[in-house]
Amino acid sequence: MLQVNYIRENRDQVIERLALRNFKALELVDEVIALDERRREIQTESDALAAEANAAARQIGELMRQGKRDEAEAIKARSGGYKEQQKKLADEQALVEADLYEKLVLLPNLPHHTVPRGAGAEDNEVVLEHGHRPELPDNALPHWELATKYDIIDFELGTKVSGSGFPVYKGKGARLQRAMINFFLDQAEKAGYREVQPPILINEASGFGTGQLPDKEGQMYHVGIDNLYLIPTAEVPLTNLYRDTIVKETDFPIKLTAYTPCFRREAGSYGAHVRGLNRLHQFDKVEVVQLVHPDTSYEVLETMSTYVQSLLQALNLPYRVLRLCGGDMGFTSALTYDMEVWSAAQKRWLEVSSVSNFETYQSNRLKVRFKGENGKMQLAHTLNGSALALPRILACILEDNQTDRGIKIPEVLVPYTGFEWID
Protein backbone atom coordinates (compact mmCIF):
# COMPACT_ATOMS: atom_id res chain seq x y z
CA MET A 1 0.00 0.00 0.00
CA LEU A 2 1.33 3.42 -0.91
CA GLN A 3 1.74 6.02 1.80
CA VAL A 4 -0.91 8.72 1.68
CA ASN A 5 1.53 11.42 2.71
CA TYR A 6 3.76 10.59 -0.20
CA ILE A 7 0.86 10.69 -2.65
CA ARG A 8 -0.25 14.03 -1.27
CA GLU A 9 3.17 15.60 -1.56
CA ASN A 10 4.12 14.10 -4.92
CA ARG A 11 0.86 13.99 -6.82
CA ASP A 12 2.19 14.60 -10.33
CA GLN A 13 5.07 12.22 -9.98
CA VAL A 14 2.78 9.51 -8.62
CA ILE A 15 0.46 9.82 -11.60
CA GLU A 16 3.37 9.77 -14.02
CA ARG A 17 4.86 6.65 -12.48
CA LEU A 18 1.54 4.82 -12.29
CA ALA A 19 1.02 5.58 -15.96
CA LEU A 20 4.36 3.90 -16.64
CA ARG A 21 2.86 0.61 -15.56
CA ASN A 22 -0.23 1.16 -17.70
CA PHE A 23 -2.38 1.79 -14.70
CA LYS A 24 -5.60 3.18 -16.06
CA ALA A 25 -7.60 4.45 -13.10
CA LEU A 26 -5.38 7.47 -12.52
CA GLU A 27 -8.32 9.49 -11.21
CA LEU A 28 -7.97 7.42 -8.04
CA VAL A 29 -4.95 9.51 -7.10
CA ASP A 30 -6.95 12.72 -6.84
CA GLU A 31 -9.79 10.90 -5.16
CA VAL A 32 -7.40 9.58 -2.54
CA ILE A 33 -5.99 13.05 -1.98
CA ALA A 34 -9.47 14.53 -1.60
CA LEU A 35 -10.57 11.84 0.83
CA ASP A 36 -7.42 12.31 2.85
CA GLU A 37 -8.12 16.02 2.97
CA ARG A 38 -11.62 15.35 4.26
CA ARG A 39 -10.29 12.83 6.73
CA ARG A 40 -7.97 15.42 8.22
CA GLU A 41 -10.74 17.98 8.47
CA ILE A 42 -12.92 15.56 10.38
CA GLN A 43 -9.97 14.66 12.57
CA THR A 44 -9.44 18.28 13.54
CA GLU A 45 -13.13 18.82 14.20
CA SER A 46 -13.59 15.70 16.26
CA ASP A 47 -10.41 16.35 18.25
CA ALA A 48 -11.71 19.78 19.23
CA LEU A 49 -15.04 18.31 20.24
CA ALA A 50 -13.36 15.57 22.27
CA ALA A 51 -11.18 18.17 24.00
CA GLU A 52 -14.32 20.07 25.03
CA ALA A 53 -16.09 16.95 26.26
CA ASN A 54 -13.01 15.85 28.17
CA ALA A 55 -12.75 19.23 29.86
CA ALA A 56 -16.41 19.09 30.93
CA ALA A 57 -16.06 15.57 32.29
CA ARG A 58 -12.94 16.56 34.19
CA GLN A 59 -14.77 19.55 35.65
CA ILE A 60 -17.66 17.39 36.80
CA GLY A 61 -15.27 15.03 38.49
CA GLU A 62 -13.57 17.91 40.28
CA LEU A 63 -16.88 19.42 41.44
CA MET A 64 -18.13 16.06 42.68
CA ARG A 65 -14.97 15.65 44.71
CA GLN A 66 -15.60 19.05 46.28
CA GLY A 67 -19.17 18.06 47.02
CA LYS A 68 -20.62 20.73 44.73
CA ARG A 69 -23.28 18.44 43.44
CA ASP A 70 -25.59 21.07 41.97
CA GLU A 71 -22.92 22.74 39.87
CA ALA A 72 -21.85 19.35 38.62
CA GLU A 73 -25.40 18.51 37.62
CA ALA A 74 -25.63 21.79 35.72
CA ILE A 75 -22.60 20.96 33.60
CA LYS A 76 -23.84 17.45 33.16
CA ALA A 77 -27.05 18.77 31.65
CA ARG A 78 -25.03 20.73 29.14
CA SER A 79 -22.73 17.81 28.30
CA GLY A 80 -25.47 15.56 27.05
CA GLY A 81 -25.08 16.66 23.46
CA TYR A 82 -21.42 15.74 23.04
CA LYS A 83 -22.12 12.08 22.71
CA GLU A 84 -24.40 12.53 19.77
CA GLN A 85 -22.13 14.94 17.91
CA GLN A 86 -19.11 12.74 18.50
CA LYS A 87 -20.98 9.73 17.23
CA LYS A 88 -21.98 11.59 14.11
CA LEU A 89 -18.41 12.66 13.39
CA ALA A 90 -17.06 9.22 14.17
CA ASP A 91 -19.52 7.68 11.75
CA GLU A 92 -18.52 10.02 8.98
CA GLN A 93 -14.87 9.50 9.75
CA ALA A 94 -15.28 5.72 9.56
CA LEU A 95 -17.02 6.11 6.24
CA VAL A 96 -14.36 8.37 4.78
CA GLU A 97 -11.56 6.18 6.07
CA ALA A 98 -13.12 3.04 4.65
CA ASP A 99 -13.55 4.78 1.32
CA LEU A 100 -9.97 6.02 1.42
CA TYR A 101 -8.61 2.59 2.27
CA GLU A 102 -10.68 0.97 -0.44
CA LYS A 103 -9.22 3.30 -3.04
CA LEU A 104 -5.71 3.17 -1.64
CA VAL A 105 -5.46 -0.60 -1.97
CA LEU A 106 -6.39 -0.30 -5.63
CA LEU A 107 -3.19 1.61 -6.31
CA PRO A 108 -0.25 -0.60 -7.26
CA ASN A 109 3.31 0.13 -6.22
CA LEU A 110 5.25 2.86 -8.03
CA PRO A 111 7.77 1.43 -10.47
CA HIS A 112 11.46 2.15 -9.98
CA HIS A 113 12.98 4.57 -12.48
CA THR A 114 14.81 1.74 -14.27
CA VAL A 115 11.59 -0.10 -15.09
CA PRO A 116 11.09 -0.14 -18.86
CA ARG A 117 7.88 1.20 -20.35
CA GLY A 118 5.71 -1.52 -21.83
CA ALA A 119 2.40 -3.25 -21.98
CA GLY A 120 3.16 -6.92 -21.49
CA ALA A 121 5.67 -9.76 -21.49
CA GLU A 122 6.94 -8.87 -24.97
CA ASP A 123 8.25 -5.53 -23.65
CA ASN A 124 10.37 -6.97 -20.88
CA GLU A 125 14.03 -6.09 -21.13
CA VAL A 126 16.48 -8.97 -21.48
CA VAL A 127 19.26 -8.02 -19.10
CA LEU A 128 21.50 -10.95 -19.88
CA GLU A 129 21.55 -14.46 -21.22
CA HIS A 130 23.87 -17.09 -19.84
CA GLY A 131 24.95 -20.50 -21.12
CA HIS A 132 24.29 -22.28 -24.37
CA ARG A 133 20.88 -23.56 -25.27
CA PRO A 134 21.33 -27.22 -26.18
CA GLU A 135 20.29 -28.41 -29.61
CA LEU A 136 18.47 -31.66 -29.11
CA PRO A 137 18.08 -34.43 -31.68
CA ASP A 138 14.70 -34.80 -33.38
CA ASN A 139 13.70 -37.72 -31.19
CA ALA A 140 14.09 -35.64 -28.01
CA LEU A 141 11.11 -35.79 -25.67
CA PRO A 142 9.31 -33.15 -23.62
CA HIS A 143 9.61 -33.63 -19.89
CA TRP A 144 6.14 -35.10 -19.42
CA GLU A 145 7.01 -37.94 -21.75
CA LEU A 146 10.40 -38.43 -20.13
CA ALA A 147 8.64 -38.55 -16.78
CA THR A 148 6.49 -41.42 -17.97
CA LYS A 149 9.30 -43.17 -19.80
CA TYR A 150 11.43 -43.37 -16.67
CA ASP A 151 8.45 -43.71 -14.31
CA ILE A 152 9.45 -40.82 -12.07
CA ILE A 153 6.37 -38.61 -12.20
CA ASP A 154 2.78 -39.82 -12.45
CA PHE A 155 0.34 -37.15 -13.51
CA GLU A 156 -2.68 -39.44 -13.80
CA LEU A 157 -2.25 -40.84 -10.34
CA GLY A 158 -2.27 -37.31 -9.00
CA THR A 159 -5.43 -36.58 -10.92
CA LYS A 160 -7.10 -39.57 -9.27
CA VAL A 161 -6.07 -38.57 -5.77
CA SER A 162 -6.60 -34.81 -6.07
CA GLY A 163 -7.13 -33.44 -9.56
CA SER A 164 -5.08 -32.09 -12.41
CA GLY A 165 -2.04 -30.10 -11.40
CA PHE A 166 -1.13 -32.35 -8.51
CA PRO A 167 1.64 -34.62 -9.79
CA VAL A 168 2.92 -37.64 -7.88
CA TYR A 169 6.71 -37.92 -7.83
CA LYS A 170 7.98 -41.46 -7.58
CA GLY A 171 11.26 -43.23 -6.93
CA LYS A 172 14.17 -41.29 -8.36
CA GLY A 173 11.79 -38.47 -9.21
CA ALA A 174 10.84 -38.03 -5.56
CA ARG A 175 14.45 -38.39 -4.51
CA LEU A 176 15.55 -35.74 -7.00
CA GLN A 177 12.96 -33.33 -5.61
CA ARG A 178 14.26 -33.88 -2.10
CA ALA A 179 17.82 -33.44 -3.34
CA MET A 180 17.01 -30.07 -4.90
CA ILE A 181 15.28 -28.85 -1.76
CA ASN A 182 18.29 -29.74 0.34
CA PHE A 183 20.74 -28.28 -2.14
CA PHE A 184 18.84 -24.99 -2.34
CA LEU A 185 18.48 -24.74 1.43
CA ASP A 186 22.15 -25.49 2.00
CA GLN A 187 23.16 -22.85 -0.54
CA ALA A 188 20.83 -20.31 1.05
CA GLU A 189 22.31 -20.94 4.47
CA LYS A 190 25.81 -20.49 3.02
CA ALA A 191 24.62 -17.16 1.63
CA GLY A 192 23.60 -16.07 5.12
CA TYR A 193 19.88 -16.81 5.10
CA ARG A 194 18.38 -18.28 8.24
CA GLU A 195 16.24 -21.33 7.64
CA VAL A 196 12.67 -21.24 8.90
CA GLN A 197 9.84 -23.74 8.79
CA PRO A 198 6.75 -21.56 8.73
CA PRO A 199 3.08 -22.51 8.79
CA ILE A 200 1.69 -23.18 5.35
CA LEU A 201 -1.83 -22.19 6.34
CA ILE A 202 -2.18 -18.50 7.03
CA ASN A 203 -4.88 -16.26 8.42
CA GLU A 204 -6.56 -13.31 6.78
CA ALA A 205 -4.35 -10.69 8.40
CA SER A 206 -1.24 -12.32 6.92
CA GLY A 207 -2.84 -12.46 3.49
CA PHE A 208 -3.51 -8.73 3.71
CA GLY A 209 -0.04 -7.98 5.01
CA THR A 210 1.84 -9.11 1.92
CA GLY A 211 -0.89 -8.05 -0.51
CA GLN A 212 -2.42 -11.36 -1.61
CA LEU A 213 -5.68 -10.14 -0.12
CA PRO A 214 -7.92 -8.61 -1.08
CA ASP A 215 -7.01 -8.47 -4.77
CA LYS A 216 -5.75 -12.02 -5.35
CA GLU A 217 -8.32 -13.78 -3.24
CA GLY A 218 -9.29 -16.19 -6.02
CA GLN A 219 -5.69 -17.32 -6.46
CA MET A 220 -5.48 -18.95 -3.04
CA TYR A 221 -7.12 -22.07 -1.69
CA HIS A 222 -9.36 -21.14 1.20
CA VAL A 223 -10.18 -23.41 4.10
CA GLY A 224 -13.57 -21.95 4.86
CA ILE A 225 -14.38 -23.74 8.07
CA ASP A 226 -11.36 -22.23 9.82
CA ASN A 227 -10.97 -19.18 7.59
CA LEU A 228 -7.38 -20.01 6.69
CA TYR A 229 -5.61 -19.88 3.34
CA LEU A 230 -3.04 -22.27 1.89
CA ILE A 231 0.06 -20.26 1.06
CA PRO A 232 0.72 -19.49 -2.62
CA THR A 233 4.36 -18.82 -1.67
CA ALA A 234 6.53 -18.88 1.46
CA GLU A 235 6.83 -15.12 1.03
CA VAL A 236 3.55 -14.79 2.91
CA PRO A 237 4.39 -16.50 6.20
CA LEU A 238 8.06 -15.43 6.11
CA THR A 239 7.41 -11.74 5.64
CA ASN A 240 4.51 -11.83 8.08
CA LEU A 241 6.80 -13.11 10.81
CA TYR A 242 7.75 -9.46 11.17
CA ARG A 243 4.28 -7.98 10.93
CA ASP A 244 3.71 -5.29 13.59
CA THR A 245 7.26 -5.28 14.79
CA ILE A 246 9.80 -2.58 15.37
CA VAL A 247 13.19 -4.00 14.50
CA LYS A 248 16.54 -2.68 15.59
CA GLU A 249 18.37 -0.92 12.81
CA THR A 250 21.43 -2.99 13.70
CA ASP A 251 19.47 -6.18 12.97
CA PHE A 252 19.39 -5.34 9.27
CA PRO A 253 19.62 -7.10 6.95
CA ILE A 254 17.17 -9.76 8.13
CA LYS A 255 17.62 -12.74 5.80
CA LEU A 256 15.24 -15.68 5.86
CA THR A 257 14.82 -18.79 3.78
CA ALA A 258 12.24 -21.55 3.80
CA TYR A 259 11.24 -24.57 1.87
CA THR A 260 7.48 -24.95 1.57
CA PRO A 261 4.95 -26.45 -0.74
CA CYS A 262 2.97 -23.74 -2.53
CA PHE A 263 -0.65 -23.89 -3.57
CA ARG A 264 -2.24 -21.94 -6.40
CA ARG A 265 -5.70 -22.32 -7.81
CA GLU A 266 -4.65 -21.05 -11.25
CA ALA A 267 -8.30 -20.76 -12.12
CA GLY A 268 -8.94 -20.55 -15.82
CA SER A 269 -5.49 -21.52 -17.06
CA TYR A 270 -5.71 -24.74 -19.01
CA GLY A 271 -4.32 -25.88 -22.33
CA ALA A 272 -1.03 -26.70 -23.99
CA HIS A 273 1.05 -24.21 -22.00
CA VAL A 274 0.19 -25.88 -18.75
CA ARG A 275 1.12 -29.43 -19.70
CA GLY A 276 3.30 -31.48 -17.43
CA LEU A 277 5.14 -29.45 -14.84
CA ASN A 278 4.66 -26.09 -16.53
CA ARG A 279 1.87 -24.95 -14.25
CA LEU A 280 0.69 -26.76 -11.13
CA HIS A 281 -1.73 -26.36 -8.26
CA GLN A 282 0.83 -27.67 -5.79
CA PHE A 283 4.56 -27.31 -6.13
CA ASP A 284 7.70 -27.05 -4.03
CA LYS A 285 9.77 -23.94 -3.69
CA VAL A 286 12.63 -22.57 -1.64
CA GLU A 287 12.15 -18.88 -1.02
CA VAL A 288 14.49 -16.17 0.20
CA VAL A 289 13.25 -13.02 1.91
CA GLN A 290 15.07 -9.95 3.16
CA LEU A 291 13.99 -7.06 5.35
CA VAL A 292 16.46 -4.24 4.94
CA HIS A 293 17.27 -0.58 5.49
CA PRO A 294 15.71 1.53 2.72
CA ASP A 295 19.10 2.90 1.68
CA THR A 296 20.37 -0.55 0.77
CA SER A 297 17.40 -2.26 -0.85
CA TYR A 298 18.45 -1.87 -4.49
CA GLU A 299 21.94 -3.08 -3.73
CA VAL A 300 20.35 -6.04 -1.97
CA LEU A 301 18.09 -6.70 -4.95
CA GLU A 302 21.18 -7.08 -7.12
CA THR A 303 22.80 -9.49 -4.67
CA MET A 304 19.61 -11.55 -4.56
CA SER A 305 19.55 -11.67 -8.33
CA THR A 306 23.19 -12.72 -8.41
CA TYR A 307 22.49 -15.34 -5.79
CA VAL A 308 19.62 -16.88 -7.78
CA GLN A 309 21.80 -16.89 -10.88
CA SER A 310 24.53 -18.71 -8.98
CA LEU A 311 22.07 -21.56 -8.39
CA LEU A 312 21.20 -21.77 -12.06
CA GLN A 313 24.87 -21.73 -12.97
CA ALA A 314 25.59 -24.49 -10.46
CA LEU A 315 22.88 -26.59 -12.09
CA ASN A 316 24.39 -25.79 -15.46
CA LEU A 317 21.11 -24.61 -16.95
CA PRO A 318 20.97 -21.98 -19.70
CA TYR A 319 19.04 -19.01 -18.44
CA ARG A 320 18.25 -15.38 -19.06
CA VAL A 321 17.39 -12.50 -16.77
CA LEU A 322 14.54 -10.14 -17.54
CA ARG A 323 13.80 -6.76 -16.12
CA LEU A 324 10.03 -6.69 -16.12
CA CYS A 325 8.36 -3.78 -17.84
CA GLY A 326 5.71 -1.63 -16.20
CA GLY A 327 2.88 -3.59 -17.71
CA ASP A 328 4.12 -7.00 -16.64
CA MET A 329 5.19 -6.29 -13.08
CA GLY A 330 3.34 -7.61 -10.08
CA PHE A 331 0.98 -5.27 -8.30
CA THR A 332 3.10 -4.85 -5.19
CA SER A 333 6.56 -4.66 -6.75
CA ALA A 334 8.72 -1.63 -7.55
CA LEU A 335 11.27 -3.58 -9.58
CA THR A 336 11.28 -7.24 -10.55
CA TYR A 337 13.80 -9.49 -12.22
CA ASP A 338 12.53 -12.74 -13.67
CA MET A 339 14.87 -15.65 -14.26
CA GLU A 340 13.92 -18.03 -17.03
CA VAL A 341 15.52 -21.33 -17.96
CA TRP A 342 15.55 -22.80 -21.43
CA SER A 343 13.30 -25.74 -21.97
CA ALA A 344 15.08 -27.42 -24.86
CA ALA A 345 12.32 -29.80 -25.89
CA GLN A 346 9.52 -27.23 -25.64
CA LYS A 347 11.81 -24.64 -27.18
CA ARG A 348 10.70 -21.91 -24.84
CA TRP A 349 11.78 -20.07 -21.73
CA LEU A 350 10.25 -21.07 -18.40
CA GLU A 351 10.12 -18.70 -15.45
CA VAL A 352 11.77 -20.28 -12.42
CA SER A 353 12.37 -17.28 -10.22
CA SER A 354 11.10 -13.81 -9.64
CA VAL A 355 13.12 -11.43 -7.49
CA SER A 356 11.43 -8.25 -6.34
CA ASN A 357 11.93 -5.14 -4.29
CA PHE A 358 8.68 -3.99 -2.71
CA GLU A 359 10.24 -0.95 -1.05
CA THR A 360 7.67 0.10 1.57
CA TYR A 361 4.60 -1.22 -0.22
CA GLN A 362 4.36 -4.32 1.96
CA SER A 363 5.93 -2.89 5.11
CA ASN A 364 3.38 -0.08 5.16
CA ARG A 365 0.64 -2.63 5.58
CA LEU A 366 2.72 -4.97 7.69
CA LYS A 367 3.97 -2.17 9.93
CA VAL A 368 7.56 -3.37 9.84
CA ARG A 369 9.49 -0.41 11.16
CA PHE A 370 12.74 0.70 12.69
CA LYS A 371 13.93 3.80 14.47
CA GLY A 372 16.26 5.76 12.21
CA GLU A 373 19.18 7.99 13.21
CA ASN A 374 16.88 10.98 13.61
CA GLY A 375 14.86 8.99 16.15
CA LYS A 376 11.91 8.82 13.78
CA MET A 377 10.06 5.67 12.87
CA GLN A 378 10.66 4.52 9.32
CA LEU A 379 9.29 1.67 7.25
CA ALA A 380 11.70 -1.09 6.30
CA HIS A 381 12.04 -2.31 2.74
CA THR A 382 11.06 -5.89 1.93
CA LEU A 383 12.37 -8.09 -0.87
CA ASN A 384 11.94 -11.66 -1.88
CA GLY A 385 12.88 -14.14 -4.51
CA SER A 386 12.35 -17.74 -5.49
CA ALA A 387 15.51 -19.73 -5.00
CA LEU A 388 14.14 -21.73 -6.65
CA ALA A 389 10.77 -23.08 -7.77
CA LEU A 390 11.30 -26.78 -8.36
CA PRO A 391 8.96 -28.07 -11.08
CA ARG A 392 10.24 -26.08 -14.03
CA ILE A 393 13.82 -26.63 -12.94
CA LEU A 394 13.05 -30.31 -12.92
CA ALA A 395 11.44 -30.00 -16.35
CA CYS A 396 14.57 -28.38 -17.76
CA ILE A 397 16.93 -30.82 -16.12
CA LEU A 398 14.97 -33.67 -17.69
CA GLU A 399 14.74 -32.11 -21.13
CA ASP A 400 18.12 -30.44 -21.44
CA ASN A 401 20.08 -33.37 -19.98
CA GLN A 402 18.41 -36.23 -21.83
CA THR A 403 20.73 -38.61 -23.62
CA ASP A 404 20.45 -42.04 -25.18
CA ARG A 405 21.67 -43.51 -21.95
CA GLY A 406 19.20 -41.67 -19.73
CA ILE A 407 19.05 -38.39 -17.89
CA LYS A 408 22.26 -37.03 -16.49
CA ILE A 409 21.90 -35.50 -13.03
CA PRO A 410 23.74 -32.16 -12.56
CA GLU A 411 26.97 -32.77 -10.71
CA VAL A 412 26.15 -30.55 -7.71
CA LEU A 413 23.04 -32.60 -7.01
CA VAL A 414 24.71 -36.02 -7.10
CA PRO A 415 25.84 -35.85 -3.45
CA TYR A 416 22.20 -35.22 -2.60
CA THR A 417 20.57 -37.78 -4.92
CA GLY A 418 23.08 -40.56 -4.48
CA PHE A 419 22.75 -41.41 -8.20
CA GLU A 420 24.12 -39.92 -11.41
CA TRP A 421 21.61 -41.16 -13.92
CA ILE A 422 17.91 -41.63 -14.25
CA ASP A 423 17.65 -44.57 -16.59
Place this chain on the structure above:
RNA sequence: GGAGAGUUGGCAGAGUGGUCGAAUGCGGCGGUCUUGAAAACCGUUGUCCUUAACCGGACCGGGGGUUCGAAUCCCUCACUCUCCGCCA
Protein backbone atom coordinates in the same frame (compact mmCIF):
# COMPACT_ATOMS: atom_id res chain seq x y z
C1' G B 1 -14.90 -31.20 21.86
C1' G B 2 -16.23 -29.97 27.52
C1' A B 3 -15.09 -26.90 32.11
C1' G B 4 -12.47 -22.93 34.26
C1' A B 5 -8.78 -18.74 34.41
C1' G B 6 -6.55 -14.91 31.88
C1' U B 7 -4.98 -10.88 27.91
C1' U B 8 -2.20 -3.76 30.88
C1' G B 9 4.17 -0.12 28.15
C1' G B 10 10.65 -3.94 25.68
C1' C B 11 9.76 -7.65 29.88
C1' A B 12 7.62 -8.61 34.85
C1' G B 13 3.53 -6.73 37.39
C1' A B 14 -0.23 -3.01 40.28
C1' G B 15 -4.64 -0.52 39.18
C1' U B 16 -11.85 1.69 44.54
C1' G B 17 -15.86 4.44 37.20
C1' G B 18 -13.44 10.80 37.93
C1' U B 19 -5.92 14.88 36.73
C1' C B 20 -4.47 6.88 34.84
C1' G B 21 -0.92 7.14 29.32
C1' A B 22 -1.27 4.35 33.58
C1' A B 23 2.23 2.69 40.28
C1' U B 24 6.49 -0.36 41.11
C1' G B 25 10.58 -3.51 39.59
C1' C B 26 13.83 -5.10 35.65
C1' G B 27 15.82 -3.71 31.12
C1' G B 28 17.33 0.53 27.66
C1' C B 29 19.41 5.53 27.12
C1' G B 30 22.01 9.99 29.33
C1' G B 31 24.74 11.85 33.51
C1' U B 32 27.55 12.03 38.45
C1' C B 33 31.37 9.22 40.79
C1' U B 34 35.91 6.10 38.84
C1' U B 35 42.50 5.45 35.83
C1' G B 36 38.67 2.18 33.51
C1' A B 37 34.59 -0.86 34.73
C1' A B 38 31.06 -2.61 38.28
C1' A B 39 28.09 -0.91 42.24
C1' A B 40 25.55 3.33 43.99
C1' C B 41 22.99 7.79 43.02
C1' C B 42 20.34 11.42 39.67
C1' G B 43 17.64 12.06 35.28
C1' U B 44 15.22 9.96 31.10
C1' U B 45 12.63 6.13 28.50
C1' G B 46 5.61 3.78 24.22
C1' U B 47 2.98 4.14 19.50
C1' C B 48 -0.34 6.61 16.23
C1' C B 49 -3.34 10.98 14.27
C1' U B 50 -3.55 16.39 13.60
C1' U B 51 0.13 20.63 13.44
C1' A B 52 5.48 24.46 10.80
C1' A B 53 5.55 24.19 16.12
C1' C B 54 2.92 24.62 20.68
C1' C B 55 -1.76 22.92 21.91
C1' G B 56 -5.03 18.98 21.09
C1' G B 57 -6.81 13.90 20.17
C1' A B 58 -6.58 8.31 20.14
C1' C B 59 -4.61 3.73 22.08
C1' C B 60 -4.56 -0.86 28.66
C1' G B 61 -6.19 -8.08 23.06
C1' G B 62 -10.18 -6.58 18.61
C1' G B 63 -15.21 -4.68 17.96
C1' G B 64 -19.74 -2.76 20.16
C1' G B 65 -22.56 -0.77 24.47
C1' U B 66 -23.78 1.79 29.44
C1' U B 67 -22.16 6.80 31.56
C1' C B 68 -21.20 13.79 31.89
C1' G B 69 -16.77 10.51 32.44
C1' A B 70 -14.41 3.42 31.25
C1' A B 71 -7.99 0.11 31.86
C1' U B 72 -12.02 -0.39 35.60
C1' C B 73 -19.21 -2.15 34.38
C1' C B 74 -22.05 -4.99 30.25
C1' C B 75 -22.15 -7.72 25.37
C1' U B 76 -19.34 -10.04 21.58
C1' C B 77 -15.15 -12.00 18.92
C1' A B 78 -10.05 -13.56 18.86
C1' C B 79 -6.02 -15.45 21.34
C1' U B 80 -3.28 -17.64 25.67
C1' C B 81 -3.05 -20.85 29.94
C1' U B 82 -4.90 -24.99 33.30
C1' C B 83 -7.83 -29.51 33.82
C1' C B 84 -10.71 -33.41 31.23
C1' G B 85 -11.59 -36.00 26.54
C1' C B 86 -9.53 -37.33 21.71
C1' C B 87 -5.15 -37.97 18.87
C1' A B 88 0.10 -38.12 14.90
